[in-house]
Amino acid sequence: MAKRITVKGKRRNHLPLRLNLMFFVVFLLFAILIFRLGVVQIVNGEKISREVQKTEMIASKYEVPRGKIYDRDGRLLVDTISKYSIVYRRSQNTKVDERIEIASRLAAIINLPKDDWKVTERDMKDYWVAVNGEESDRRYKQAVEKRYPDAEKQNKLSISEQDQIRLDTITKKDIDFDDKTMEIIAIKHNMEVGYALDPQLVKLGASAKEMAIIDENLEDLKGVSVEPFYERSYPYEGTLRNIFGKYSKIPAEQQAEFKAKGYSLNDRVGTSFLEQQYEDLLRGKPAYDVYETFNGEPVGEPNREEGESGKDLVLTVDAEYNKQVDQILQQAIKMGRGMGSGYLKEGYAVVMNPKTGEILAMSGQKLDTATNKFSDVAINNVLTSLQIGSTIKGATVAMGLEEGVIRQNEVINDAPITIGGTKKGSYVNMGPITDLTALERSSNVYMFNIAMRMAKYPSNGVAGASVDAAAAIMQNYYSQFGLGVTTGIDLPYEAKGVQGTPDRVTLLMDRVIGQYDAFTPLQVAQYVSTLANGGYRVQPHFLKEVLASNSIEDETKKVDYSFKTNYLNRIEVSQANIDHVREGFHRVVKGERGTAKIIAQTGIDAAAKTGTAQVSVYGEDGIALRDGSGQPVRSLNSNLVGWAPYDNPEMAWAVFLPYMEQETVNSKIGHDLVKAYFNVKDVPWQTKPN
Structure with missing residues (x-):
């Protein structure tokens, strides 16, 4: 048997070839990836950056x-x-034709009253352009070519210039829309008032039927919703x-x-x-x-x-008391008109706590003689300046005492004074009187003497008179009481009053009796509060x-x-002189000849001062009225200030009745203000219209 012979040799290794192949593939993939990144960054980088910037957070x-x-x-x-x-919220990229489509669908669902149509001519023209785009483009092209034959100039027109040219091509006939179209335009206007995604109020107060139909058709009314709005x-x-x-x-x-x-x-x-x-x-x-x-569209929830x-x-106000003050003024205006004061149509009253400055009531009532109805004009107590008449005499006497031109209880003869041909006096010759009586009976002459003495006016002429210096001192004192300066009331704005610059003694004499400057009822209430609380302007x-x-x-x-409580200043008058003036105001109510005695009938111990100022009558158009001979029509501003109770005041008031000829009515208003505030029952008198 033959022997098998085996030849020994090396086995072939295929691993390096596979690895090389794999490395090559990986290299090729990386090369492709790097190439793509390069394309993205270099070729498309700017475009992608713009797209990324379109993603943002927006608050609705x-x-x-x-x-x-x-x-x-x-x-x-x-x-x-x-x-x-x-309500409608539009996205940032909602197109005009989309808004018109939504407005048209809403117009078929809701009834927007004509009174709520806030449509401008620009709204109507913008609508016409939107629905007649091709015709608008044709007209625009013709207008530009006609106005600017030079093509280079045409290409340089700004956006606003282009818009104006386009709008100028629209005729009045083009925008003579029917009511149905006008309602669509009105709705579209409401949809475009504010920013994107902010609620645009389309209609305030939707009916149940309108809400139900909108709810059923929300898919076709993109951006529309029903939400609570607060009124x-x-x-x-x-x-x-x-x-x-x-x-x-x-x-x-x-x-x-x-x-x-x-x-x-x-x-x-x-x-x-x-x-x-x-x-x-x-x-x-x-x-x-x-x-x-x-891209302007919300993503996710x-x-x-x-x-x-x-x-x-x-x-600080008492609503029920304020309502009573409204009624008291209304009754007094009707009463005054019934007594012959035909120009009397309005009245004002401010009641405040003289210690804290709290406004307890503020009323302004204006009569519409055509309808015999009253409207609320309470803000005029802050915005309207009126001459205050003799109510200013408390500040005048305090000034005279502090400046030393008169003494407490000094007697001066009340008789007419003639200066430069002008005769000036009180409503009646009172004879020798003191400063307290002058306040009680409202003497003009006593105040005239204070003005003349302050101006150093001699009895034999005008030489040596210091009118400018006296006028400046007067303004300083009146300002300390709050007359002619802002009161600080917590409102965005208020009138400062109207103060002139007296340049002769006779004008100084007018000033000290309240016939020259004008102040707001609120300023006068602050003034009397300063007297009431003992000298602090609050x-x-x-x-x-x-x-x-x-x-x-x-x-x-x-x-x-x-x-x-915020005390603005302490008047620069001694306590003794302040108390003396306060007693004079007390006598106006408690004295035998006091001009506001009727207030005493309430049983409340009070102090007050009446006043009248002669003024020109102005019509509703602000033009002074004239009589048949062309002379200015004159009337009286009838005023009253006061406080109660006398020793520990809880309330101080200022009342103004422009064009009131009957001087007693203002005191009757004071009576009713006190009666209502202290809830006094069964007193003898109450204002009632005739």
Whole structure:
């Protein structure tokens, strides 16, 4: 048998070849990847960067209830009520034709009253351009070629210039739309007022039927929803209505200011008086839905940032007492007209606590003689300046005593004075009287002597008179009492009064009896309060407390802030002289010949001062009326100031009745103010219209 012979040798290894192949493939893949990254970065980098920038976070705002306003006893004066309303939120890239389509669908569902159409001519022209694009382009091209034959100039027109040329091609006939189209334009206008994703109020207060139809058609109404919007209501109707002010969309002239504070242009804010003054407190903190958007469209579900309702305000006023003051003024105006004061149409009254500055009541009543109805004009107590007549004599006597030109109880003969051919006197010759009697009976001559002595006016001529110096001293004293300076009332603005510059002695004499300068009823109330409290000018204010939202209604009253009494200055008059003047005011009510004796019938110990000022009569157009001979028609401003009780005052008041010829009516108003405040029953007299 043959032997098998085996040849020994090396086995072939294929592993390096496979590894090399694998490394080559990996290298090739990396090369492709690097090449693609290069293309992305170098070729498409800018485009991708723009796309990434289109992704951003946007907040959509939701209203929260505005703070409520209460009177000092917790009575609701200004409420916030919810009205389900139709709202539109547009995305950043919603096109005009899409908005027109939605507006057209809404117009078929809702009834937007004509009174709510805020359509401008620009709105109508923009609508015409949107629905007549080809015709608009044709007209635009013709207009540009006609106006600018040079093609280079045509290419350099700015966007605003192009828009204006396009709008100029639209005729009045083009925009003579029917009511159906106008309603669509009005809805479209409401949809475009503010920023994207912010709620645009299309219609305030939707009906149940409108809400139901919208809910059924939300897929075809992209961006439309039904949400609560908050409105103001006024349980006390006309009382203090215009003191509260307005709550409305931001006025055009204030948009930059509010935008800087983070407001949206379609936000509603307090635009006047208390609503404006305390906007930061009443507004609260809006709620937001924060969206991530891509290319202007929301992506995913939003994150909700909860808001906070506005703070509630408690005012110093007593709503029931204020309502009585309204009625007292209305009755007095009717009574005065019945007694022959035909030009009398309005009256004003301010009642404040002279120790704290709290406004207890503020009323302004204006009669519409055509309808025989009254309207609330209480804010005129702050904005309107009127001559105050003899009510200023308390400040005049205090000044005369402090300057040393008269002495307490000094006797001066009340008889007419003739200066430069002008005869000036009191309403009756009173003979020898003291300063207290001068206040009690309202002597003009006694005040004239104070003015002449301050001006160093000699009995034998005008030489040596120091009119300018005397006028400056007078203004200083009157300002210390609050006359001719702002009172500091917590409102956005107030009138300062009107003070002239007397350049002769006779004008100084007019000034010291209240026939020269003009002041607001609020300034006069501050002045008499300064006398009442013993010489301290206190800041008047409406705000009493700031409360956490709804804490009164929840019976958990939480006070965040209380207004503290603010003394603005102490008048530079000795206490003895202040007390002496106060006694003069006391005699006006308690004295035998006091001009306001009727107030004493209430049984409340009070002090007061009556006043009348002769003034020209002005018509509704602001033009002075003239009689048949061309002479100015003259009438009287009938005024009253006072406080009660005399020794420990709780209330001080100022009453103004422009064009009231019957001087007794103002004292009767004072009687009723005291009677109502102290709830006095069965007193002999009450104002009633004839």
